Amino acid sequence: MPSMVSRGRGRRTINEINMVPFIDVMLVLLIIFMVTAPLVTPSLIDLPSVGKAGKTPDKVIQIVIAKDETLELKDQGTTTRLTTRDVASAVKKAQGDNTNTPVVISADRNVKYESVVKVMDTLQRSGVQRVGLSVQLGGK
Numbered sequence: 001m002p003s004m005v006s007r008g009r010g011r012r013t014i015n016e017i018n019m020v021p022f023i024d025v026m027l028v029l030l031i032i033f034m035v036t037a038p039l040v041t042p043s044l045i046d047l048p049s050v051g052k053a054g055k056t057p058d059k060v061i062q063i064v065i066a067k068d069e070t071l072e073l074k075d076q077g078t079t080t081r082l083t084t085r086d087v088a089s090a091v092k093k094a095q096g097d098n099t100n101t102p103v104v105i106s107a108d109r110n111v112k113y114e115s116v117v118k119v120m121d122t123l124q125r126s127g128v129q130r131v132g133l134s135v136q137l138g139g140k
Helices: 020-039 087-095 113-125
Strands: 004-007 010-013 061-065 071-075 078-082 103-107 131-133
Touching: 061 087, 061 113, 071 087, 078 087, 087 113, 103 113, 113 131
Parallel strands: 061 103, 103 131
Antiparallel strands: 004 010, 061 071, 071 078
């Protein structure tokens, strides 16, 4: 209900908003945020580290993603160009009866991460169990 003020001749309403309660609430919120902000710990991402494997596998199927995002399948000295749709069937064919054969994805540094994840997702959806990423040790 608007306040009524009596000035001189008659009563009239004040059409202004009282800002004092709004400012009080904002100051209380500011103090709450200032007190709780140092208590919040920043989230840390635990990235996997690269270690040395005990024994390298005898047969490895390698998928190479070039700068222009073309795919190549390297298997025992043969290289085959692929599309994203054909990569799962080509890997299954290269694995043959041994479905435990590891598949390593090697991507150029400038390739979008989305392309690498798309290839990994395609392989895992088709049932390829051992999919890994190739890394370069020692800096560059």
